[in-house]
Amino acid sequence: MQNKLKIIALMLGAAGLASHAVQAQEKVVIGYISDLSGLYADLEGKGGATAIQMAIDDMGGKVLGQPVEVLSVDHQNKPDIAASKAREWIDTAGATMIFAGTNSGVALATAKVAQEKKRVFFTNGAATSALTNAQCSPYTVHYAYDTVALAKSTGGAVVDTGGKSWFFLTADYAFGHALEADTAKVVKAKGGTVVGTVRAPLNASDFSSFLLQAQNSKAQVLGLANAGGDFINSMKASKEFGIDKSMKVAGLLVFLTDVKSLGLPATQGLLHTTSWYWDADDESRKWAARYEAKTKNKPTDIQAADYSATMAYLKAVEAVKSTDADKVMAYLKKTPINDFYAKGVIRPDGRMVHDMLLAEVKKPSESKGPWDLLKIVKKVPGDQVYTTKEESTCALWK
Amino acid sequence: MNISMPALLSQLLLGLVNGSFYAILSLGLAVIFGLLNVINFAHGALFMMGAVLSWMAMNYFNVNYWVMLVVAPLIVGVFGVLIERLLLRWIYKLDHLYGLLLTLGLTLLIEGGFRSVYGVSGLAYSTPEALSGGTNLGFMFLPNYRAWVVVASLVVCFATWYAIEKTRLGAYLRAGTENPRLVEAFGVNVPLMVTLTYGFGVALAAFAGVLAAPVIQISPLMGQNLIIIVFAVVVIGGMGSIMGAILTGLGLGVIEGLTKVFYPEASATVVFVIMVVVLLIRPAGLFGSEK
Numbered sequence: 001m002q003n004k005l006k007i008i009a010l011m012l013g014a015a016g017l018a019s020h021a022v023q024a025q026e027k028v029v030i031g032y033i034s035d036l037s038g039l040y041a042d043l044e045g046k047g048g049a050t051a052i053q054m055a056i057d058d059m060g061g062k063v064l065g066q067p068v069e070v071l072s073v074d075h076q077n078k079p080d081i082a083a084s085k086a087r088e089w090i091d092t093a094g095a096t097m098i099f100a101g102t103n104s105g106v107a108l109a110t111a112k113v114a115q116e117k118k119r120v121f122f123t124n125g126a127a128t129s130a131l132t133n134a135q136c137s138p139y140t141v142h143y144a145y146d147t148v149a150l151a152k153s154t155g156g157a158v159v160d161t162g163g164k165s166w167f168f169l170t171a172d173y174a175f176g177h178a179l180e181a182d183t184a185k186v187v188k189a190k191g192g193t194v195v196g197t198v199r200a201p202l203n204a205s206d207f208s209s210f211l212l213q214a215q216n217s218k219a220q221v222l223g224l225a226n227a228g229g230d231f232i233n234s235m236k237a238s239k240e241f242g243i244d245k246s247m248k249v250a251g252l253l254v255f256l257t258d259v260k261s262l263g264l265p266a267t268q269g270l271l272h273t274t275s276w277y278w279d280a281d282d283e284s285r286k287w288a289a290r291y292e293a294k295t296k297n298k299p300t301d302i303q304a305a306d307y308s309a310t311m312a313y314l315k316a317v318e319a320v321k322s323t324d325a326d327k328v329m330a331y332l333k334k335t336p337i338n339d340f341y342a343k344g345v346i347r348p349d350g351r352m353v354h355d356m357l358l359a360e361v362k363k364p365s366e367s368k369g370p371w372d373l374l375k376i377v378k379k380v381p382g383d384q385v386y387t388t389k390e391e392s393t394c395a396l397w398k
Numbered sequence: 399m400n401i402s403m404p405a406l407l408s409q410l411l412l413g414l415v416n417g418s419f420y421a422i423l424s425l426g427l428a429v430i431f432g433l434l435n436v437i438n439f440a441h442g443a444l445f446m447m448g449a450v451l452s453w454m455a456m457n458y459f460n461v462n463y464w465v466m467l468v469v470a471p472l473i474v475g476v477f478g479v480l481i482e483r484l485l486l487r488w489i490y491k492l493d494h495l496y497g498l499l500l501t502l503g504l505t506l507l508i509e510g511g512f513r514s515v516y517g518v519s520g521l522a523y524s525t526p527e528a529l530s531g532g533t534n535l536g537f538m539f540l541p542n543y544r545a546w547v548v549v550a551s552l553v554v555c556f557a558t559w560y561a562i563e564k565t566r567l568g569a570y571l572r573a574g575t576e577n578p579r580l581v582e583a584f585g586v587n588v589p590l591m592v593t594l595t596y597g598f599g600v601a602l603a604a605f606a607g608v609l610a611a612p613v614i615q616i617s618p619l620m621g622q623n624l625i626i627i628v629f630a631v632v633v634i635g636g637m638g639s640i641m642g643a644i645l646t647g648l649g650l651g652v653i654e655g656l657t658k659v660f661y662p663e664a665s666a667t668v669v670f671v672i673m674v675v676v677l678l679i680r681p682a683g684l685f686g687s688e689k
Contacts, residue, residue: 039619042519172663198658201666205614205623209412209658212538216405232520232615240525240541240613242532261519261615 027066027096028317030310031089033082033110034101034125036074039203039229042257044101044125047295048306052099054291055310063314064321071095077202079109086113095119096323097313102228102302104128104175111140118325120332122313124305127227127253128178132351133387136394139325140350141332144305145275147175149385150252151182153273153356156190157377158221158250164192167219167247169210169234171226172199179225179252195219200226200234207234211243220248227253232262239266256300259361259373270361276301276341277357277374283340298371308341344382349397353382404537409655411535415544417651418551419606423624424631424643425555426602429562432638433575433595436486436497441628442621443508444474444600448607449616450512453521463526467608474604475597482596487589505621512618520615547609554605555644562640571595575638630673636686646684 032052036045049072056068071089075082082100089095090113098114100107102125114121115137123131124144131142166187170176176199184194196217198210211234214222222243224234231251235258238244251258254272278288278298287307291299312332319335320327337344337352344354359374367373389397423445430438451470455461461469481504489496524530525543532541562568573581574588582588607621614620628647635646650669657668664671676684 037513037518039518041513042517045518198662200658200662203623204666205620206412206416208415208544209409209655210662212405212408212412213659216402229518229520229615229617229619236522236615237613240532240543242539242541257517257519261522263522266522 026064026323027069027094028063028314028323029069029071029089029093029095030097030099030313031086031093031095032070032072032099032101033075033085033106034072035077035103036072038074038077040077040102040125040227042261043228043255043300044302044306047291047297047299047303048101048125050294051291051299051303051306052310054294055307055314058311059314059318063317064323068314075101075103075106077103077106079103079105082106083109083113086110087117090114090117090119096317096325097122099123099306099310101125104130104178105173107131108135108174111135111137114139120313120325120328122309124302124309127175129182129387130174130178132347132349133392133394136349136396138350138396139329141309141329141346141352142350143309143352144302145273145356146351146386147179147182147253148387148391149275149356149382150179150273151186152385153358153380154250154252154271155183155186155223157271157358158248159187159190159192163221163248163250165219166192166194166221166223167214167217168194168197168223168225169207169214170197170199171230172201175227176225180223183223183225183252200230203230205233207237208241210234211237211241215241215243215246222247222249223252224249225252228255228258232258235262235266235270255302256298256371256373260371264362264364264367264373267361268363271377272359272361273380274301274357274359274374275354276304277359277376278304279372279374280357280376281340287340304341308337308339311339312337347397349387349392349394351386353386355382356380356385405659406656408535408538408540409659410652411538411540412544413652413655414648415547415651416654417648418548419610419624419647420628420631420651421555421644421647422551422602422606422609423628424635424647425558425640426599426606427628427632428635428638428640428643429558429602430596430599431632432640433571434482434486434497434592435490435494436501436596437494437629438596438599439498439501439625440481440504440508441501441600441603442625443505444478444603444621445607445610445624446512446616446618446621447474447477447508448604449523449611449614449620450516450521450607450618451604452608452611453523453616456523457521463608463612467605470608471601471604474607475601478600479593479597481600482593486596487592509618509622516618518617518619520617520620523611523616525612543612547613550609551606554602558602559640559644627669630669632683634669634673634676634683636683639683639685642683642685 035041073085086098097120100110100123104126107123107126111121121140127147129146129148168180170180200210251272259267316328316331320331333346342354346352358377448470452466455466529543532539578588631647635642657665
């Protein structure tokens, strides 16, 4: 009997704590939803959580006088899991900000939840430009990069150097479709043509058959509109089948970890766009060294953006002295970002506009260390690569 | 859509390469299920282990591909013997579901362990020198290594089939499957046979893993996607049927390859559609017999 009483008392206590969390809106709770174990886990994953925690620690661990809490979950690349988790966190754990990681499908689904519940929504890992265009929301901040910027930067650079006819190998979901469509638009606008497209299921184990179709198309450029493990396996097969001898391979979304994993001999010369590179300047090197001390790896651009975005959010909450989403968003949109990751502004549509880096993978002979992988070809100004006001269909930016 | 003959031929050939992996993996599953009645979910993880072991041997000890083609299956085979002796033997009397859950748990442990050490982006493993380069077949450029995959797996598959169906040892095995008590009465050590069979079955998975190492990026997740397809292959071929597993594996590889040309979006699902159809028409699978 006594035990039963104890249990009931405990349950009441727990319920009390939970309702306390809901009422005490001034406590900052960040809900981080990313791929922690699947094909995208190295791009952001646990390293993203580390970066977020680093930002919180740099703020002294507390905002508005209360410790900042981080919840995290593995979305397993399933939008339904992510959306229901976000809902649960907002309803029962008092999440004040949803931080959605890699996977565009997941980001689109959770952004909807955040909009409905009026919570600040950040995403760095997701690429689809729909987040700040057709499906834009007053609570979304799309921070690191998007498919339009990748398309205009990498796609534009490849067409300019003579790659006029394209064949796309596309990941068959929201992200791949967006990247393919945005790049095709750039190619056509610059007088090029799209000869064909093949859409491969996410996480396919063998890409050789798709690559042969690309080769048979006789296009000059093979555009890889995929990412992470899919990108790695298609690059590997394109070497094996000698595709790279008859076609120029353009990686439309390439991460540092992809290059590291494939190795320089297999990737040298690959032109791609990244939102940040650890070795680009002193400030970046300094932060990367701190991150490496914790994780034994250099950060990807997404992980660096995770730090920067968390910092921007926490400072905004501190400045408006509230976690109220409308107030925080208003502050974020009028305050420029200026740190090691980027110098930029958050536009009315939620897009953080900052310069991108057009990079080329180094030759093995040029590399001086295990992470010395890229050379920066040029800085591409943000206003040249992100969606323009004329192109935008977002009602918030009219 | 117009597809030229050369393009079609090359896709058929690539389908055969993938089918070789399916065949060798489903063969191991079929052998294990036939004798142990265990649905070995850990097969994908052990396949991955074979690949990672060959990478580790190359990177830490400079041991080459050809050595690991023999050594990795042996190591994983011994690991399999331990799994059987320490874990599986306790659950033979229980429902199939327990074996499935136990091996699924093992999979999560093995994959999780490798993931925490190596991450998911994967490890690069280059093609052995003797097999690098390719041959121009007229209708396509076939990397020599892929041709080797087909040859090696066909040899191993048919050797296994021969050993089980045509030799005295195989006869004991098959008899042990039908009636273990009777075979034991004739003085055959059935538990030992069962242990070795499991070891052999998972060694096949590791062999496939080493074969796959230069083709697929080695990653802790590499077995995950493959294993689900391979289960479908076993179901389509008929549980426990050796030849069924081999032929179905090759056949489905080819069908999947063709799907990649005609309707690529469906290439990840076509095997499961076939599985549903086969189960409706022949519940015991194409080559299986109802007990």
